[in-house]
Amino acid sequence: MESRRGRLHPAVARTREAVRAMLADLPRDTTVLVACSGGTDSLALAAATAFEAPKLGLQAGAVIVDHGLQSDSAQIAETAAEQCRTLGLDPVHVKAVEVGAEGGPEGAARTARYDALRDAADESAADVVLLAHTRDDQAETVLLGLARGSGARSLAGMAAVAGLLRRPFLELPRATTAAACVASGLRPWHDPHNDDPQYTRVRVRHEVLPILEEALGPGVLEALARTAGLLRADADALDMLAAELAESAVRRTDDEVHCDVGVLETAPDAIRTRVLRQAALEAGCRATDLTAGHIAAVDALVTGWRGQRWIDLPQGVRAVRRGGFIVLGIDVTG
Numbered sequence: 001m002e003s004r005r006g007r008l009h010p011a012v013a014r015t016r017e018a019v020r021a022m023l024a025d026l027p028r029d030t031t032v033l034v035a036c037s038g039g040t041d042s043l044a045l046a047a048a049t050a051f052e053a054p055k056l057g058l059q060a061g062a063v064i065v066d067h068g069l070q071s072d073s074a075q076i077a078e079t080a081a082e083q084c085r086t087l088g089l090d091p092v093h094v095k096a097v098e099v100g101a102e103g104g105p106e107g108a109a110r111t112a113r114y115d116a117l118r119d120a121a122d123e124s125a126a127d128v129v130l131l132a133h134t135r136d137d138q139a140e141t142v143l144l145g146l147a148r149g150s151g152a153r154s155l156a157g158m159a160a161v162a163g164l165l166r167r168p169f170l171e172l173p174r175a176t177t178a179a180a181c182v183a184s185g186l187r188p189w190h191d192p193h194n195d196d197p198q199y200t201r202v203r204v205r206h207e208v209l210p211i212l213e214e215a216l217g218p219g220v221l222e223a224l225a226r227t228a229g230l231l232r233a234d235a236d237a238l239d240m241l242a243a244e245l246a247e248s249a250v251r252r253t254d255d256e257v258h259c260d261v262g263v264l265e266t267a268p269d270a271i272r273t274r275v276l277r278q279a280a281l282e283a284g285c286r287a288t289d290l291t292a293g294h295i296a297a298v299d300a301l302v303t304g305w306r307g308q309r310w311i312d313l314p315q316g317v318r319a320v321r322r323g324g325f326i327v328l329g330i331d332v333t334g
């Protein structure tokens, strides 16, 4: 980790600085957990956190999720746990999860993983779980979102701080975490999924981004991450305006949400559709199941009312045009 002249390797220094900056606001004695797969990024995060947390008076542990998707997954999880213990992290949780079928294989694994991270945080009374997403992950998310026609909120990518979760490496390139592992003598687990071209993200990483970098120069990842930041600010502003409009446009009863068409129809599209999306969520739709297509259909009840009086949404929610209102709820009759 230190060079022959005794200087700290720059990559190790950068990972430590990023962790220190991310944890600096926490009161002493707070417990933080590193979500560690044993891969390059999260092993570098585990090492940097093990070094920085005690200096800030924090307790640092780790959580390793065993998704049970490979025959040797328990062994991989145990190796990662042992590396975390060796780094001095304590407690180290290993959580075996059952990955369901809902939301596709990657989505189901993600849902199970985040549930397990929350359970581990509850068990350790931890206030923070650290994830090792890097700037490369953020750039890939933006490119994939663009290709899928996402709006500003999705293109905003991942937040550095989102409730319990914090991502100290979101501005670091993956090359830095890799160099930090080498410099520290850490031996990360190599996830074969990261090379499997059946995953679109892998092809974006290995095929699309290199072409963009060749054509536009090495600043592409940074530029894409900057786009995410700009769109995050835009999406936050629009959400705020939508929340303000909802105060006059939306009323709630015990089991229904009523949206005033007269108020909504003069609002800009980006604001109106946000109010409708929030109304659908409050009426019982799950965020992961509610698509832009659903919201466009509800919006058509507001703006283009031509005979169509209702639309069915996920989780049994129905949106019904009733006079000057869109009424959303379970079993709402048209």
Ligand SMILES: Nc1ncnc2c1ncn2[C@@H]1O[C@H](COP(=O)(O)OP(=O)(O)OP(=O)(O)O)[C@@H](O)[C@H]1O
Pocket (backbone or CB within 6 Å): 034, 035, 036, 037, 038, 039, 040, 041, 042, 043, 063, 064, 065, 066, 067, 113, 130, 131, 132, 133, 134, 137, 191, 194
């Ligand atoms: N099995 C797991 N157990 C605990 N945390 C995990 C696990 N898988 C992923 N994570 C956390 O979620 C982050 C993002 O996951 P993803 O699979 O996208 O990671 P990655 O970029 O391959 O990172 P890594 O190199 O650390 O595996 C990881 O950096 C890690 O913090």
